[in-house]
Amino acid sequence: MTHAWFDGVKSQVLPLLAPRLRQPLNDWMEQASSQAVLGMEEWRLRTGQPPLIITSQRDYPIMRGSCNTPLMVESEDLELTLQLMTRYSPYAHQEEMRHLFLALPGGHRVGLAGQVLSENGSVRLLQHVSSMNIRLARSVAGCAQTVIGRILQDKRPASTLIISPPGCGKTTLLRDLARLSSNGFDKEGVVASRVGIVDERSEVAACLRGIPQHDVGMNTDVLDGCPKPIGMGLMIRCMNPEIIVVDEIGSPQDTEAVLDALNAGVRLLTTAHGQDVDDIMQRPQLRRLTQTVQFSHFVILSRRRGPGTIERILPATRDARGSKSE
């Protein structure tokens, strides 16, 4: 099968797996239907369990070549996979690993679990990795085209909060909004703006050694791996953006930084976990933020018709903020 995304996965992610896992996964992809292969969302590797390929439809355990028994992942497989993913240099990724993830070429990401050594209430070191969740990134260029025209203010996207549960495509939509805002989008009358992405977890631009692996637009600056509260202030002072893009806000520090940014006259495109606006209003920090910040719109996503289903785009009036906020 030939498909740009699939070819990318095969050339960028597959070689990073331990050889014992690489061949069976490759065999599965060669034999499975194109719908299953193109629907791949995650590969899950857990010690003592078979590798699982998660697609949008169902999960596929990987079997051992000829005999029909599951292939079991061993701790050595995960150790070697980690070595390959970090180019034999886990220390060089210790900051990412403290946040239990690794960024891979092509914007793909790996969630990690294992034995955590903590210090002063935060993760100091992750060792003996026992689970990996390889999330296959899919940059859906154009997915924000139906949204951007509805959140415009003076030909630029107004401050908008994207709300959805995990895995519904918030980050993908945010990335495409950043790209369209940066490049401009004539069809909807969007003019190009200076965009600053503060990408604390390297999810939006998916930088690898500082270079965005996703197309985030020609007029976009990315601050990769920088904590949001610090990064937003630095970005405003140093790069003079018109729009700031940050993913998953929610902490008190995020709230303060967002308020500062908006007081500086910068527009904000951001996301938060939740089912709908009512959910957001039940979280004190986000309630404070939505009540204080003049968000122009809320975009609600779900997986009802697959990831990225746009449920509603609400103008952020007091009514939209819900009675619970009053």
Added chain:
Amino acid sequence: MNAIRWIGAVLLVGAGSLWGYVTAEALKRRPEQLSSFQRSLELVKSEVGYGLVALSTAWERASRQEDGPVGETFRQAALLLNTGEVESAQRAWELGLQSQVANLVLCREDLEVLRGLGPVLMLMSSQEQCRHLELICTRLRMLESAAIKHATRYAQLTLNLGILGALALTIVLL
């Protein structure tokens, strides 16, 4: 018959002198190579500790800094890491070192210290790696100063021993 005797005598003196020269050179080169390894490891330590660069890149940079078998050791190890055909950085380092053992003039003790670098490379924390790299450098420094003393004491002696021993043997045989 006399001509053959003299030719044999010249060859014997030549061989003895060559042995003395080679051994003396090895004694002199050992501290140089130990010092060269230290400089390379100091560079690797900086790259790892401050630059957080990947090990293969750090080794490549170290290989460019040093000529001869020391640079080649780092180059071979980096090559192995880049191909991704080894199971660990430790294995790559061992193989890189092994490939140059014949060209290095180090003794067993020196090689043991250098092989001790392998497990350090598997550490997850750059701070811990730096501490262990510093420890290895300290041990190499101690070996180097012992090697300098050894070379000062024995290099000239070995050279003279080679020439004079061969001459003495020639006289006895003639």
